[in-house]
Amino acid sequence: MDTGITGRTAAEIAGSLRTLVERGALRPGDALPSVRALAETLGVNRNTAVAAYRQLTQAGVVVTRGRGGTRVAESAPVAQEGFAADSVLRDVGTGNPDPDLIPRLTGVLDRVAGRPVLYGEPVIDPALESWAREWMSGALAPDDMRLTITSGAADAVERLLAQALNRDDAVALEDPCFLPSIHTVRLAGYRPVAVPVDAEGMTVDGLRSALEQGVRAVILTPRAQNPTGASLSAGRAAALRDVLGDHPFVLIIEDDHFSALARTELHSVIGPQHRRWAVIRSVSKFLGPDMCLAVTASDPDTADALATRLTPGTTWVSHLLQRLTHALMTDEQVLAGIEGARTHYADRNTAFADRLAARGLPAEVRDGLNLWVPLGAPAAEVSAGLMRRGWLARTGDEFVLDGEASTHLRLTVHQLDDADADQLADDLAAAVTTAGSRAQR
Structure with missing residues (x-):
């Protein structure tokens, strides 16, 4: 396969392939030579070819699919913290703090501007x-x-x-x-x-x-x-x-x-x-x-x-x-507000965990803005079920490194009032039940 890839070192080979992708000579989804074929074509050690592909895989330029070989990676959005863009669903996966608990800057800016x-x-x-x-x-x-x-x-x-x-x-x-x-x-x-x-x-x-x-x-x-x-x-x-x-x-x-x-x-x-x-x-x-x-x-x-x-x-x-x-x-009022925020996040997470436990979904309350909820079912399926019910959650798949399908959701629930929290807990329990039933078929 004549792809135009050149180089004698792993860095040179990776750089050559990256250039071909950037110039459009290789396009997303295109198959690349096997490690053995690339090494033979370039006259380099097999380990050099392995290292070049590893560099490109880590950089997201190529993907390796086992027997499916190595291909130029498709462009895909990178998961980010914060609100999901262009969604009409109620977003409970943001990881954001409560804006009402963030100190206001009014009156402070004039005092600190100085020279x-x-x-x-x-x-x-x-x-x-x-x-x-x-x-x-x-x-x-x-x-x-x-x-x-x-x-x-x-x-x-x-x-x-x-x-x-x-x-x-x-x-x-x-x-x-x-x-x-x-x-x-x-x-x-x-x-x-x-x-x-x-x-x-x-x-x-x-x-x-x-x-x-x-x-x-x-x-x-x-x-x-x-x-x-x-x-x-x-x-x-x-x-x-x-x-x-x-x-x-x-x-x-x-x-x-x-x-x-x-x-x-x-x-x-x-x-x-x-x-x-x-x-x-x-x-x-x-x-x-x-x-x-x-x-x-x-x-x-x-x-x-x-x-x-x-x-x-x-x-x-x-x-x-x-x-x-x-x-x-160093402002006493701000520090008191931070103390109140600490209590708020802990109390709202605990209250929601209690709701889940009452519905047969135990979740351990730890520390932080979010709850890490074990599902006993594929998170992607549960998330899809929540979307059909009007909720946008963040699956554990976005956070894992080992590539295995996650069975957790990360939920940000501290801004929900009691009625919305009850509804989310009901919908989550229903989505888990549906996903579990599908897995047993």
Whole structure:
């Protein structure tokens, strides 16, 4: 098969094939040579061809279908957090905070604007840095802790991986996993290694297996894991620290995204002797997604590498946004509102879980904005049943890495009133019954 693919190394072959796809010489659905045929045609080792296809698969350029061979990937929308576009259905899969519980900025902006900030000034606003150091010390307080400000947690994760990894390096991810972490790893060409998550967070055996596969970074959520809501127990965190103790230079990234709203105690997997680490806390869940700011505490070497990617005047985080964050997070009324939001999310999730239990669908209430609901039936079928009843839910299939069909839904129910919550619970129970009956035929 003469496809025009050239190259001697995996990177050259992958680049050649990507160029052919971009120029339209290869189109979505087109079959590609087998690994053996490609290696023979180019005169390279079979492993080189395997590596080239693996790079392209991770980047979403090609798909491998076993005996069906390797083909150019069809363009498909990437799952994102937030409201689904162009839907008339009641959306209960958004993962959004309640807008009524997000602090209003009226009256604060005039107070924080101050004088303009110019090129060459400190990247971190001094007042925010002082507050953030105390805030992050509650997560981790080694003497050499350094702070970095980024445009949200996803931005921090992307920058942390970029300064530590090369393309095709392996990264351990929770499975099921937070959507932005999945996209960041795959689009950058890193190799995701799935680590199962249970009720106590990332599993010990799963992490041990990932380290044996040579992962160079581990991304985990210590509490309110999205989508499952799991939080690390003290025992699980200690066991994970023991496993990581033999790998002090593997980059550990802890994303404590739900920090100010979390009901569970924080237990870190970062040991005192670990050399490469970062703890991220964003403000989007309690100050709103538009407050795109995160604080990262890290070791000095990691902080220095991040600093080179945050040059003043190009990619720094707006000082106006920094001052606004500081003003809100030191305002007693705002802090009281955050405390109220914590109670609201927990109470509404608990109330809905009670509704499901009364209908024979037990769901464990953990932490976070959402409920992770086990169905005992294929999530895709249950979701389709809910759509016919006017609801749009998010299936677990969007969060899994292992490719197996999910039997969970992630539901965002905290904005439903009692009548709507009752209706959703009834409709969900009916959809599960219908899907289960089909599976038994």
